[in-house]
Amino acid sequence: MATISSLGIGSGLDLNGLLDQLRSAERQKLQPIAQQKAQQEAxxxxxxRLKAGVDKLQSAAQSLNDTALYQKLTASVQGDGMSASASDKASPGRYDVTVTSIATAGTLATTRVDSLETGLTDAGATLDLAFGDGSTHQVALDAGSTLEDIRDAINADEAAGVDASIINDGAGYRLVLSSRETGVDAGITGMTFAGLSTGVTLGEDAATARAGKDASLTINGIDITSATNTVEEAIQGVTLTLTPEAEGNTLSLTVARDKGSVKEAVNKWVAAYNExxxxxxxxxKPGVDGASSGELIGDRTVRTLESRMVRDLTSSVPGGDYTQLSDLGIALNKEGRLEVDEETLDAAIADSPASVASFFAGESDETGMAGQFSATLEQILDxxxxxxxxxxGAESRVESLNDRYTRMEASVERTIERYRKQFSQLDGMIAQMNQTSSYLIQQFDMMNAQLGRNNR
Incomplete structure (x- = not known):
């Protein structure tokens, strides 16, 4: 059987071109299936995208449904040198904090040595450290250790309790120890070398000693001390952080309900709904002036989702001072978006925080408005x-359309193959007819020539 590339040679007809046109015409049958598949994939x-939007909205609703949101406290400080934070264990109140001194770390330096290259220790040498709480720690030193080697050995010892560095005082080099923690107890108070090389005199320089200090402050006239500048639980649930600027100052601390977090959570939920x-x-959206319509126009899932959300937004929450979203200044507008009356919402949060909490969070997970709304979305997202x-369902339809497309494509190829065979036969027939025609013409020409000779 002749191939496509040989079609038309015998007949002189453009059978390849005609076959391509027939193929294009047959493949038009695939377009409706491809369009349906594209619609389902869209x-x-x-x-x-809808699921992502609902998930974001549910997350915002869950935040509103968290009772801890309405128990948050904020700590604010007037004055320099102190910051504060409050946990849910704190209680609202006002405090005057006078800082006498902040906590510092103890420091102590050695006597000087002339060179950093000099070996200072024999085998078995040690450095004994003493601290304000009466504890001690021993650091082992290698034989022939220089001042830098001693420094490195201290810094490599996690239990040493001090950091070591070297200072050049202009006449020689000193090892300087600084307590890793602030406070009297953690402060370095002494150091003693043992096993130094013959002729080496190295020890503490008492004149350089700076004892560690505890932070000293008063809160509403009550004396407080702290080993660190992070003062925890002096006021229950409150952490104070002191800096040097606080020394000698009296600062005002206010612990109050965190109204901003509630409003922020409400606005986040409103924004997620409107988005x-x-x-x-x-x-x-329907198509207008040639524009394509939305992918889910007329979709039952969307209609059901919207109706359920509107139901929850407009339902009453019994048992509290606020029973409707509109009581808090939140309402649906004509476009179906939520709008917030900031003044009404601010007044509700400020004047009746417990009622706001009761409306949104309720007494259990699903009794408040936010809990009901979140439960509805959870069912939809399941x-x-x-x-x-x-x-x-859409994925199943795509799979079915893929099968239909494959079967239709195979049918088109079978049809084209049938056309190819028919064209090949046609090409052969026309070629044979052309040969017969040429032979007959040749015979007639010979007969005419013979008759002409006989008539002379």
Whole structure:
């Protein structure tokens, strides 16, 4: 059988071109399937974006449903040199904090040595350190250790309790020890070398001793000491952090309800809802002036989602001073977006924080408005929920369309193969007819020539 490249040689017809046209015409049957598949894939993508928006909204609703949000406290300081933070164990109140001194680390230096190259120790040498709490620590030193080697041995010892460095005082070199922690107890108070090389005199220089100090302050007239500048639990649930600028100052500390966190959580939830509505709006927008319509126009999943959310937003929450979102200045506008009356919301948070907490969080996970709203979205987001089922259905349709496309494509190829065989037969027939025609013409020409000779 002749191949496509040889079609038309025998007949002189453009059978290859005609076969290509027939192929294009047959493949038009695939376009509706491809379009349906593209629509379903677009739906899957849209469902994914919808799910992401619902997930973000549920996360914001869960934050509003957390009772800890309404128990948060904030600590503010007036004055320089101190910062403060409050945990949920703190209580609202005002405090005057007078800082006499901050906590410092103890320091102590050795007598000087002339050179950093000189070996200072014999085998078995040690350095004994003493601290303000009466504890001691021994650092082992290698034979022939220089001042730098001694420094490195101290710094490599995690239990030494001090950091070591070297200072050149202009006449020689000194080893300087600084306590790793502040406070009287952790402060370095003495050091003694044992096993020094013959002729080496190295020891502590008492004149350089600077004892570690505890922070000293008063809170509402009550004396407080702290080994560190992070003063914890002097006020229950409150942590104070002191810096040198605080010394000699009286600062005002206020611990109060964190109204800003509640409002921030409300606004975050409102923004997530409005963002989801914008996403849905694009998905269900009808095509106008040639523009394509949204991927989920007329989709039942979207309609159900919107109706359930509106139901929760407009339902009453019994048992509290606030029973409707509108009581807090939050309402749906004509476009289906949430709007916040900042003045009304601020007043509610400031005047009735417990009522605001009761409205959003309730007494259990699903009794408040935010809890009910979050539970609704959780059902929708479940693997077997509306969105999951919609995605699964669309994926199943894509798989079915893929099968149809494959079968149709195979049918098209079989049809083209049949045309190819028919064209090959046609090409052969026309070629044979052309040969017969040429032979007959040749015979007629010979007969005419013979008759002409006979008539002379």
């Amino acid at each position: 739906k899957i993508s849209a469902y994914g 989801l509505q914008s996403t849905i709006g694009r998905m269900i 693997d077997k929920g509306m969105i999951g089922n919609a995605i699964e």
